[in-house]
Amino acid sequence: MASSIRGYAAQSATAPLAPHRIERRDPRADDVVIDILYCGVCHSDIHVARNEWGGARYPVVPGHEIVGRVISVGDKVTRFKAGDMVGVGCLVDSCQHCEPCAQGLEQYCKESPTFTYNAIDRHDGTVTYGGYSERIVVSDKFVLRVPEGVDPKSAAPLLCAGITTWSPLRHWKIGKGHKVAVVGLGGLGHMGLKFAKAMGADVTLFTRSPGKEAEARRLGADHVVLSTDPKQMEAAAGQFDFILDTVPHQHDLNPYLATLKIDGVHVLVGLVEPVDPPVHAGSLIFARRTLAGSLIGGLPETQEMLDFCAKHGISADIEMIDMKDINKAYERMLKSDVRYRFVIDMASLKNGA
Incomplete structure (x- = not known):
């Protein structure tokens, strides 16, 4: 059954982000259910939450730099299992049959990719919600393996920045x-x-x-x-x-x-x-x-990037914050007062902070 989980959302272009319960869909056969541990904060999150690019679908639950552990997988999933450390970036779906998708360039999908938040799920028509939440349900094709040797906290911004x-x-x-x-x-x-x-x-x-x-x-x-x-x-x-x-x-x-x-x-x-x-x-x-x-990247090159980071000891420079401090973090980002990416410790949401 669909599950109601905790998250943080903007209810309008002028409202601060605040606690909000969202419905996650029933897992499909090709889905991976992920317990979100960390979520990076991207400048795009501010643009969408405040409708600066237009097209915001409220409530907006931002977050497309997601790292967590697999809770469960659908019957058709063979690449992941419960306990795996994984990531989800800016995309959660695409048409899967156009030329860019066939080349692993899903970000250029001719039928438009499905973005991790503020997009319309191409199967059931619901609005996608991002990583400022406890869990997420994503097609296995759009889930990335976080290699051993890459710190999960600082891996989150790798999925966008x-x-x-x-x-x-x-x-x-x-x-x-x-x-x-x-x-x-x-x-x-x-x-x-x-x-x-x-x-x-x-x-x-x-x-x-x-x-x-x-x-x-x-x-x-x-x-x-x-x-x-x-x-x-x-x-x-x-x-x-x-x-x-x-x-x-x-x-x-x-x-x-x-x-x-x-x-x-x-x-x-x-x-x-x-x-x-x-x-x-x-x-x-x-x-x-x-x-x-150039626009973000496709799934194969994102995995390649994560593997390169593991080999070369590369990670993002981050500052950890609690979920309740997200509005302060937005104001600091607008002043360029962060070196160089905020990452939300999602335990602070789960613990009620």
């Missing part, structure tokens, strides 16, 4: 000999530095903050360029093979494009608004540069 930066680095085959720059040092940027360094690249951080050099080097940067310093930017002209741009708001791309080599690539992973100010097309044309975008 991690894969969002891993996917473009892998797609453009970044490795030894490449010069990579990361724009912005936040939840995404700090993972980009770690991954690019572990892949063997020479890594630079572009930042507007003069005081971030020591921190950037700790995270894997070989060099730091102050993007507000014209002389430093001029010295960086034509230097990079690849720029990973994690900034989530409108900013001038032209100074960064000028730092790319011929055939260099500038990838946007944070910006979902129109590019403003406009890009000077000549900067692209006269050096055969590419301005591209």
Whole structure:
């Protein structure tokens, strides 16, 4: 039978998140039932809870960086068993038959993927609820194995911030000999530095903050360029093979494009608004540069990313919070007052905190 469980939800665009009971569906034959232990807090959670992107379906239960233990599995599930440590990221379903899905690129599903929260279940028409809750029921195809050696707490942000930066680095085959720059040092940027360094690249951080050099080097940067310093930017002209741009708001791309080599690539992973100010097309044309975008990642590459993290000892830098402090955490996130991702200890919800 469907079960009523505890969670935290926004009831409107202006309401703070508060305790709310939700109904989880009856498990299907291909489902995995997961006891949620940790849930990362993503900036997208704020956007959706406050309806800043439109289309919010209230009550909204956010959370798409989920780590927990398997409680039970459906009759058709063979990949997981009770007790396994697993994760669920931004997706919980897709059409499973279009070309992107067949390639393991479910995030680009032509019939639109089913997102972990604030989406419509393609089988029963119910609204999906995320990881700010005690349990979740997910198709086994969209469940990831958290390898031994990866701390479950800091694994949670890997399922969004991690894969969002891993996917473009892998797609453009970044490795030894490449010069990579990361724009912005936040939840995404700090993972980009770690991954690019572990892949063997020479890594630079572009930042507007003069005081971030020591921190950037700790995270894997070989060099730091102050993007507000014209002389430093001029010295960086034509230097990079690849720029990973994690900034989530409108900013001038032209100074960064000028730092790319011929055939260099500038990838946007944070910006979902129109590019403003406009890009000077000549900067692209006269050096055969590419301005591209990338969206999270598919299930195969997300598992690959988790396995890479286990092999190389990579995890997200996190700050643990109790569920009751989520509204304070949102306000701190808006001030960039977190290094670099909040993770909710879901025991605090289960214990009534």
